[in-house]
Amino acid sequence: MGFFFTFMVELSVVLSLIALLIFFVFYFLYHRKSEIEDAADAAGYESPKQYMRDTLGERPRVLSISAFLNDDAKSIGIRYIVASLFFFFIAGTFGLTMRLSLTVPTPSLLSAQEYNVLLTEHATLMIYMWAVGSAIGFAYYLLPSHLKLKHDSRGVYASSGFWFWFMGGLMILYSRTAARWYLYPPLALQLSASGGGIDNWLAVIGLEAVFFGLMITSINVILIIWKDRDPAIKWSQMSMFAWSILFTAIMIVASAPPLMVGLSMLFYDFFNPIFFTGATHEVLLFAILFWFWGHPIVYVAVIPYFGLIYEIIPKFTNKPIYSYGSGIFGLGLLLILSEFVWGHHLLNSGLGLAWVLFYTTASFAVVVPSAITVFNYVASLWSAEKIRLTTPMLFAINGIMDFVIGGVTGVMQSNQGINQLVHGTYFVTGHFHFIFMGITTGISFAAFYMLFPTLSGGRTYNVRLARLHFYFTAFGSLLMAMAWTVGGLIGMPRAVAGYLPVFQPYQDASILGGLIIGIGQLIFLYNIATSWLKEPSLSLENALEYKGDEAYNAGGVPVPNPIAAEELENNAGGA
Amino acid sequence: MSGKIGPILVILIIAAAGLSLGFALNVPTTATFSLPAVPAHPAHYHNVTLYADANGWNYNVKGYTTNPTIVILPGTVVNFTVIEEDNQPHTLTIAYGPHESSFSDTLLSTSAITTTPGHVSHAQAYFNKTGEYTYWCIIHFTTMVGQLWVNNSLPTFSLPAAPSNMSATQNTTLFADSNGWNYSHGVANPSLYFEKGSLVNFTIVQEDGNPHSLFIALGSNESSFSEELMKSSDLGNKTGSTFTFLAYFNSTGEYTYWDSHNPNTTMGHIYVVTSRLSIGLVATSGGISYNGHFNNSILVKNNTALTIAVSDPTGSVYNVNMSEGYVPAAGSMTVIGKNNSSSSATLLLNSPQAYALFDGFNNSTHHLLFVYDKIVNYTMNETIHGWYNKTLNPTISVAAGDLVNFTILNGDNLSHTLEINPGNNESASSAYSVAGVVPGQNSSSGFYLFNQTGNYTYWDLYHPSTAVGIITSGNASSSSAAVQPSISSLSNIDNLSIPELASVKNDS
Known part of the structure; x- marks a missing residue:
């Protein structure tokens, strides 16, 4: 029973910490509520919520400690943005360390187990805490302005969603799991140094907590878009970003429950292995429950950023996007198809020819909405009289290009023959890093740069350093992912702590790429630190949020506000 | 303050x-515990299979204890033999x-044990530190977990000391032969039956000059967990010594x-029973x-x-057959057959049951053999209106294992039977x-054995609609307390001697 005892003590400590945190948050909420009621009274408002909307609502919000205490949408948005930035750098450090450990073919710098921990943590934290987290952050931050929310009344739910997500991320980090991000049993059930990690059970709880947070958040976001937006903004006038967030939230609500159930079953298996390794088990069952969610999550990680690209391009071309309707149609089709292609992650697990044909065909069909989206971007740029290559615009264009490369290498894998060839190789790693670096990470930075004047309280960032950050990130990720793609095509296995010496050139190239990305991010951090020390010189209103989205014309096509070009450049940080 | 947020954030x-x-790189990468290396000449060896x-080590394997406790002396090398049973991945891990x-130290990994049923894998482990160890499968750690004790002395089993002044009640002679006890003296490795409380005088005869122990x-x-009643030095190697x-x-x-x-050829069994009976x-x-x-x-x-x-005496052809129930049935067991070399057999009767004992060549007659826990008498008066004992058609309580001697009294001088x-x-x-x-017969009696818990129905073949009642058979532990105290005629005669049995009791 000692094992159980230790286990229960650890569990109760974690639960107590969560309870303490919840109490702490409750206390602040309660305290704040009474303060707001007093303030609303003093200002002559009947309803504190009305007072909140008018005083906080759509107005610019600066990054400050209060963002972690207030529960209005924008504060929670800042919370997500900052937290996801932390996790990006944590997981990014893990990734870079993995790269550096592969300088020699034989694992020497890191043991295989250390490599597995870094591999798992890098993947899990990047996906759930960075890609999804920063998308939710921008959603909470931008939607009040884009939709002119008429009230903001579910802050408590939004906040609890954040803390569930955040605590879940910390638990995953603390668990030092080595079971890969898909936690396949029986490896995930082996609580040992050589198995899934001694504390892998905590990763399962942590992931479940992340899911609780995401479910709360998704339902809340759907309600914000559906119920809370200004009635003056019709469905056909919503910003593309709002549409993309709506699709993303629907995708999470539709796909997460199977894995939430699967994780509960997995957790039960720690005590009594009856589901996945027991007498009447099916190991593939967990894989199916996982990938039913596992594929939509990778679309969850890009669709919000597609929406952001639609928002960014018009700001620097001074014209609306080429086709609002086909943009929505493309993203919506992506949402539908995402639910039917999960089987392509299990093509080589013995699904049978009929299912393989179904999933490869469905996966190939994803080309259609992807192409609609890319052509829409290209047409928007093509038809512009003038494109201003500011840093966010550079990130956006680079993202489109990376998406084309990553998309083509992706659709190649929907051929079962090629899939068998590249399965388990760096080709796959290269494919999704093109997309995650170009779209997810690049567009996050683009949006962050555009929001910087507001977040920093009216300061400008150093444009030269920002450009440098872009070039390092873009070139580094191109080099790294391309080396993987080529190496993978000739058979370099992924997710292992070593490699055969024949793959040395590809590993060296990707290590160089990884180092370049790392240096780029240090430049980013230096830029933030130094820019924040400067005196504020700009208005708090940023281009992404406030400029160009007021005048949605009758046809439902957003057009940029004819504001002064200088102000837009300054506020967007462009040159 | 707000200007410093950026640097602080960074x-x-x-x-x-x-x-x-x-923190991540500080992850434990190797087991920090490992058993010492196996020496070339350990003090002891011990084999464990x-x-x-997934349900437990040795789960449902005949002759094996599930999750056995292994007890060894310090300085023992344990040879583990692990046999895959159920298609599941398993490890043998010790802490x-x-x-x-x-x-912990994983002696056999999932890849060593494999998931092929019947696959045999081996591992050696040396234990020189006393204390309690745990062995388990890291995948099925809730079910497949057992203890390994390294003790300075092995726990022993020993027969109790006989009361002083008691003299031997029985003599048994065994011939020590490497091929089996009594190998060339009738049945090898005979089953021995002793009454509880027997002081048995064993005589061992050296048969083949090889060393023997018991x-x-x-x-x-x-x-x-055994007692060595005879060391090889006790008997010596001289043929014929005792x-x-x-x-x-x-x-x-x-x-x-x-x-x-x-050990493979000389294993026999001793059954210590409440009583011995010969008929x-x-x-x-x-x-x-x-x-x-x-x-x-x-x-x-x-x-x-x-x-x-x-x-x-007449040289007739016979088979002594036994079958469960009150009538000779198919699937009966031949206890003694005309082809058997022996004309006697010993049966260990250790659960309450009624048997029919009959001649396999002529089953027109048969004896009833009741194996009972206790005997109970019960008398009922029967008329056309039903059974009567204090009340009409009483509900009778008995305990499983009870042999009830029913006596029925003819209350109206008609025909009646007692069916159960x-x-x-x-x-x-x-x-x-x-x-x-x-008609004309006043009473009749017969035995019925209640060998299971639950309800029985008693009734009269001639008056089934009026004369019918229920007998509830409870757990044996509820004993006679379950008998309705109001039924005065119900008496426990457990301790009564039964003359017909006493007369046939003799030594084997």
Whole structure:
């Protein structure tokens, strides 16, 4: 029973910490509520919520400690943005360390187990805490302005969603799991140094907590878009970003429950292995429950950023996007198809020819909405009289290009023959890093740069350093992912702590790429630190949020506000 | 203040990333516990065979204990043999301490054990530190977990000391032969039956000049929890030499005796029973008679070794058959056959049951053999209106294992029978006719054995609609307390001696 005892003590400590945190948050909420009621009274408002909307609502919000205490949408948005930035750098450090450990073919710098921990943590934290987290952050931050929310009344739910997500991320980090991000049993059930990690059970709880947070958040976001937006903004006038967030939230609500159930079953298996390794088990069952969610999550990680690209391009071309309707149609089709292609992650697990044909065909069909989206971007740029290559615009264009490369290498894998060839190789790693670096990470930075004047309280960032950050990130990720793609095509296995010496050139190239990305991010951090020390010189209103989205014309096509070009450049940080 | 947020944020980010990396790289990468290397010449060896099953080590393997506790001396090398049972991945992992721990040594990994049923894998482990170890499968750690104790002395089993002033009640001679006890003297490795409380005088005769010992353990298998009643030096190597010793048995059960020099060939069993009973049967052309009758009731107390001897003065052809139930049935067991070399057999009767005992060549007559826990008398008066004892059609309480001697009194001088069958309803097909009276007959009696818990139905074949009632058979532990106290005629005669049995009791 000692094992159980230790286990229960650890569990109760974690639960107590969560309870303490919840109490702490409750206390602040309660305290704040009474303060707001007093303030609303003093200002002559009947309803504190009305007072909140008018005083906080759509107005610019600066990054400050209060963002972690207030529960209005924008504060929670800042919370997500900052937290996801932390996790990006944590997981990014893990990734870079993995790269550096592969300088020699034989694992020497890191043991295989250390490599597995870094591999798992890098993947899990990047996906759930960075890609999804920063998308939710921008959603909470931008939607009040884009939709002119008429009230903001579910802050408590939004906040609890954040803390569930955040605590879940910390638990995953603390668990030092080595079971890969898909936690396949029986490896995930082996609580040992050589198995899934001694504390892998905590990763399962942590992931479940992340899911609780995401479910709360998704339902809340759907309600914000559906119920809370200004009635003056019709469905056909919503910003593309709002549409993309709506699709993303629907995708999470539709796909997460199977894995939430699967994780509960997995957790039960720690005590009594009856589901996945027991007498009447099916190991593939967990894989199916996982990938039913596992594929939509990778679309969850890009669709919000597609929406952001639609928002960014018009700001620097001074014209609306080429086709609002086909943009929505493309993203919506992506949402539908995402639910039917999960089987392509299990093509080589013995699904049978009929299912393989179904999933490869469905996966190939994803080309259609992807192409609609890319052509829409290209047409928007093509038809512009003038494109201003500011840093966010550079990130956006680079993202489109990376998406084309990553998309083509992706659709190649929907051929079962090629899939068998590249399965388990760096080709796959290269494919999704093109997309995650170009779209997810690049567009996050683009949006962050555009929001910087507001977040920093009216300061400008150093444009030269920002450009440098872009070039390092873009070139580094191109080099790294391309080396993987080529190496993978000739058979370099992924997710292992070593490699055969024949793959040395590809590993060296990707290590160089990884180092370049790392240096780029240090430049980013230096830029933030130094820019924040400067005196504020700009208005708090940023281009992404406030400029160009007021005048949605009758046809439902957003057009940029004819504001002064200088102000837009300054506020967007462009040159 | 707001101007410093940026640098603070950056510093925090760098610190968080650095600390996280340090934390992640601090992950335990190897087991910090390992058993010492196996020496070339250990003091002891011990073999352990484990069947790997997700429900438990050795789960449902005949002759093996599930998750056995292994007890060894310090300085022992344990040779583990792990046999895959169930298609599941398993490991054999050992930690020092009473529980599973992450500080463990995996002797056999999933790849070594494989998931192929029947696959045999081996591992050696050396234990030189006393204490409690735990062995388990890291995948099925809730079910597949057992203890390994390294003790300075092995726990022993020994027979109890005989009361002083007691003299031997029984003599048993065994011939020590490497091929088996009594190898060339009738049945090899004979089963021995002793009454509880017997002081047995064993005489061992050296038969083949090889060294022999005699170990005894409780249970149906050889075990390390054993007593060495005879060392090889006691008997010596001289053919024909003898060694005698006394052994006292005062608890019932199954024991195993064997010679540690020839453990595979010399394993026999000793059954210590509540009582021993011998009965003599006579084979005739009209069936098998007992005490001059062809349809006797033979009452045997539960947990008795019953020796049946048959004499055949007329040279008739016979088989002594036994079947469960009140009538000769197909699938019966031939206890003694005309082809058997022996005309006697000993049966261990250790659960309450009614048997029919009959001649396999002529089953027109049969005896009833009841194995009972206790005997109860019950009398009822019967009329056309129903059974009567204090109340009409009383509900009778008995305990499972009770042998009830029913007496029925003829209250209206008509024909009546007492039929009993299991269940809540009358069932002609499963009923046994215990007793019956006809006009002019005052009373009749018969035995019925209740060998299971639940309800039985008693009824009258001639008046089934009025004369019917229920007998509830409870757990034996509820004993006579379950008997309705108002039924004064119900008396416990457990301790009464039964003359017909006492007369046939003799030594084997």
